[in-house]
Structure formats: C-alpha cells, structure tokens
Amino acid sequence: MIHDNSEMTTQRRRTDIDRQWWKEAVVYQIYPRSFNDSNGDGIGDIPGITEKVGYLDDLGVDVVWLCPVYDSPNHDNGYDIRDYRAIMDEFGTMADWEELLDELHARDMRLIMDLVVNHTSSEHEWFQRSRRREGKYEEYYYWRDGSPDEPPNNWQSIFGGPAWSYDDNREQWYLHLFDENQPDLNWRNPDVREDVKEMITWWLEKGIDGFRMDAINFISKPEGLPDGDPDARLVGHEHYAHGPHIHEYLQAVYDDTLANYDTMTVGEMGGTSIDKTAEYLGERNSGLDMMFQFNHLAVDDGPNGPWSLDGWGAWELTDFKEIVTRAQDELAAEFWEALFLGNHDVPRIVSRFGDDEEYHEESAALIATFLLTLRGTPYIYQGEEIGMTNAEFDTLDELDDVMTIGKVEELIEAGAIDSFEEVRGLVNYLSRDHARTPMQWSDDPHAGFTDGEPWFGVNDNYRDINVDAALTEENSIWRHYQSLISLRHELDTLVYGAYELLLPDHEQLFAYTRTLGDEEVLVVLNWSDEPTTFDAADIDSSSAEILLSNYEQSPENPHGREFRPYEAILYRL
Ligand code: GLC
Ligand code: CA
Numbered sequence: 001m002i003h004d005n006s007e008m009t010t011q012r013r014r015t016d017i018d019r020q021w022w023k024e025a026v027v028y029q030i031y032p033r034s035f036n037d038s039n040g041d042g043i044g045d046i047p048g049i050t051e052k053v054g055y056l057d058d059l060g061v062d063v064v065w066l067c068p069v070y071d072s073p074n075h076d077n078g079y080d081i082r083d084y085r086a087i088m089d090e091f092g093t094m095a096d097w098e099e100l101l102d103e104l105h106a107r108d109m110r111l112i113m114d115l116v117v118n119h120t121s122s123e124h125e126w127f128q129r130s131r132r133r134e135g136k137y138e139e140y141y142y143w144r145d146g147s148p149d150e151p152p153n154n155w156q157s158i159f160g161g162p163a164w165s166y167d168d169n170r171e172q173w174y175l176h177l178f179d180e181n182q183p184d185l186n187w188r189n190p191d192v193r194e195d196v197k198e199m200i201t202w203w204l205e206k207g208i209d210g211f212r213m214d215a216i217n218f219i220s221k222p223e224g225l226p227d228g229d230p231d232a233r234l235v236g237h238e239h240y241a242h243g244p245h246i247h248e249y250l251q252a253v254y255d256d257t258l259a260n261y262d263t264m265t266v267g268e269m270g271g272t273s274i275d276k277t278a279e280y281l282g283e284r285n286s287g288l289d290m291m292f293q294f295n296h297l298a299v300d301d302g303p304n305g306p307w308s309l310d311g312w313g314a315w316e317l318t319d320f321k322e323i324v325t326r327a328q329d330e331l332a333a334e335f336w337e338a339l340f341l342g343n344h345d346v347p348r349i350v351s352r353f354g355d356d357e358e359y360h361e362e363s364a365a366l367i368a369t370f371l372l373t374l375r376g377t378p379y380i381y382q383g384e385e386i387g388m389t390n391a392e393f394d395t396l397d398e399l400d401d402v403m404t405i406g407k408v409e410e411l412i413e414a415g416a417i418d419s420f421e422e423v424r425g426l427v428n429y430l431s432r433d434h435a436r437t438p439m440q441w442s443d444d445p446h447a448g449f450t451d452g453e454p455w456f457g458v459n460d461n462y463r464d465i466n467v468d469a470a471l472t473e474e475n476s477i478w479r480h481y482q483s484l485i486s487l488r489h490e491l492d493t494l495v496y497g498a499y500e501l502l503l504p505d506h507e508q509l510f511a512y513t514r515t516l517g518d519e520e521v522l523v524v525l526n527w528s529d530e531p532t533t534f535d536a537a538d539i540d541s542s543s544a545e546i547l548l549s550n551y552e553q554s555p556e557n558p559h560g561r562e563f564r565p566y567e568a569i570l571y572r573l
Pocket of ligand 1: 116
C-alpha cells in the first residue's frame, strides 16, 4: 500500500530514473475483428494484422495490445472466452498467431495479450462441467440456490439487468457481472486460481510480452455476496470491486507466473478512484505496472454516470486538467500511468474531446500531442492515428454492442424511456460501437478493410479519412503521431520528466512543462475553437525551440503567444 512505502518513494525520487522498456514504449491497441480482413469473409483476422506489421513499424509503435483472439462464441466480441488456448476460427489458427508474434519480434516490437479471467464464456468447458456438478468443477463459478423468480441478491449487471441468471440444468442461479453468457469465475476456489495461473504461464511460454488484464479489480467477491446499496449507479459495485482478497490473488498470480518473465502488465479498473488505483501499483503490491483508470473519462458524464438520460456530453477543460494532474502527481510520479483517451469501449476521441468537423485535423493532432507528452505509457487505439470519428446510428438494429443494446433494453424495461428514439442522441454520443467500425485503410469499397461484406458498417467518411490519404499528405494527423512517437523515443524528458501544470484556471489552454535534469519541455495546447493568448509570467517561450506544432509557424511571428483554434506547440525551453 502506498502509505507503507513513503520512505521508499522519497528515496526513489532522489536516485536516478528507474528505466523500464515498458515506460519508454508506445502501445498500439488492435481490435482484431475490425482491423484488417485478409480473406474476404468480412471479419478482421490475424493474417490481416500480420500484413500490417510494417505499417505499425513505420508509425513507430513499440508494443501491440491485441484484444481477445481466443476461441469464443462472440456474445461480447471475444471477451467471452470458450477456450483460452485456442484461436478463434474466424481469426485464423495458432500458426497464424505464432507468425504474427514472430513478425512483431523480428521488428523489435512486443505483443501483449488480453487476459480475461473475471469470467469465461458460458460455453467454456469449465462452465459446462460446473453446470453438471462434475468433480472439481462444481464450484468453479458462483452458484446459489433460490426460486427461479428471485435472484440471490440485488446486484446489477454492468451491461444492464440483474447480475444473475437461472440455470435450469443445475436448478441454481449463477453470477455474471457482465452478460448472461459471461459467468464469473469463482476465484475463492484455489483450483480456479491454479488453472488460471497455468494458462497464464502457457501463454508466457509461447513468448508473449505481457498482458492487459480485463476487469481485474472485480475478481474477488466477498463472502455471502451481500446486497448492494439499491440506489447506487451500479448496484453491488461496492462489494465486488476491490474485494477482500484481491491483492492476495494478484500477488500470487504475479509471484507464480509473471515474476519469472520480462513482461509488462496493465490492469483495467472501471469506476475506481485514483487512491484505490494507487493501491494496486508498486513493487510489492500486485505486480501490475500500470492501470487503466477512468476518472478523466468521467468528465463528460451526466449526474448518474455515463448512461444519464440528461446532462451528458458537457465538460470543462479546468475540471479535466485537475483530474489529469491528480493522476500525473499521484500515479505517474509515484508509480506509472497508462495514458489513454480512447479504446474499444468508448467513443472516438476526436469526436468526444476534439472537433470532428471544422477542426478535425487540428484537434486530432492536439489530442495526440497531449497523449504523447504526459508522463506514463501512451496507448493509441486503432484509427486514432488517422482521426477516425464516431459513426451515426439511426436505429437499434444498426448497433451490435451487447452493452449498448442491454442498456437501452434496461431503460425501456424500467420505464425510463419508451423507445430507442429517446436515447438516440445519448447512444450516438457514447456507444462502444463507434470504436468498432472497421479501420479505414483507403477509399476503396468498404475502406479497403475487406473484399467482402464487412461484419459491421464502415463509417461513411472513409473516402476522406483513411490511411492511404494520411500517408500521402505531408502534415496529416498520422505524420503528427509519427513525429510525436519519434520525439518520445529521442527525449527522455518526455518519458521520465517531472510534470508541472501551468495556468490551472485557464479555460482554453492546457499547458504544462516536463523537466528532467536541465532539459525542460513546454507543451501548450489551445483546447478550444477560439483563439487565445498564452501568458505564463515565469515562462519565456519567445526564444524557445519549437519541436513540433500542428500549424505552420510563420517566420515573422515564430513563437507568437497567440494560439489559434486547437493549436498545439511543443517547445524545448
Ligand atoms: C472490459 C472490456 C470490455 C468487455 C468487458 C467484459 O471492460 O474492455 O470490452 O466487454 O470487460 O469482459
Ligand atoms: Ca477474415
């Protein structure tokens, strides 16, 4: 826990920087289903990713995080795993996967896999045997007695509806924090923990470089599974998040598996405070190198969280700066931070935090500048490097995501809305499906993603926004990402330098310095569509070298303090 090692922390600050390859890395996240289809069946696949390894190398990224590619019936696009040691047929074979790993390693890139062990698919052999009460599998999941019309407690599924389903076969209820096809593994059972560890070692032995750990703060549930506060936004969350044995379980996983390999790990923690997040980091805690925490992404939530019917979508830069700064100070400075704004579960970053129309290029480049100049390890989600935007969904039928559909159905059942129409705006603001439209490679049919019919509709704007166009244009968003990544590789200051926020109350500018030894870098971002003036009394940028900017800088006014809409400048002071 952090309070126990404050002495160690002070000491660490005084000594040299603690270099780690994963701190210096830039990660690229791939959602395989939507990345690149190699065989024309409309579904992205592993050979399709291998075809693009050169593309990723040109961009300059160091690590690829692959969302689940395991055998799965795809109720939640691979986050419902049927067999942890097999590749999903639609994605290819184990030999294809091995070839991808080799190709990445041949170019000095690393591969991390998604570790989904809070739950399995209901089609997983463990669950099938558990339903039949077979041998050691009997208590592999959370089974409870009760009459078929009354769940054992009041917990709600994160995807909408009760967190329990009744199994007619075993005549008992089983727990699922996510979809009914994703039963929660019973981590209280030591056999479960052993099986999971064996599986982790199996993948590490295949030569992977680490894991992204899905919903990892949910794996320990308290004895008795007590009712949650019925008025909470996620009923039961106070019990199943950070449960009583969480650190013990994670520590054991680390000691018995990861500790024997050179890996990086990043945990996913929804609905977690920065304080709580810190408890998972540090050497003798849980062996997690960094965490995806979502406090900064809550900035535009309505009063009842992301699925508030009113009051969503508005956010103040000053609030955002405060949250980001807290995480920089309390996570990145003390331990490390996972830097991200987008992933496969949230809307497109330029639509959400920038301007996907008038200042599309400028704002996408500004956001990139932000992500790649903070302290921590940046994660780029596929398509961000070309400024892919949200799509437009007119009817519920056009959506695919189990969560969006589940949430809409929950609202209808609760009588909060009568039809999809009433939440169309909200869904178009936050659906996970925005991030899942196929990658836009070219202006060929279906954006060059497939020669067949894509499994999910391509965003109409692919004729303008695509990789081919970005590669031919000199000042494209893509080039900006490439330059930022290479600057990060050159300048230790961008990786390890101390972060200091300037002008906390400024409503348009997000400005900060990064300092390491006698090198100081200044980042000034005009995060708005109106011009403004940068004036920080103790900083003189007039003689500073501009390392990168997203506008052309005129020779007459080389270091002007006037910032144009979404102008972003990186200086060396
Ligand atoms: C995580 C994943 C998400 C998935 C859920 C259940 O939040 O990022 O895509 O639906 O866990 O596995
Ligand atoms: Ca395919």
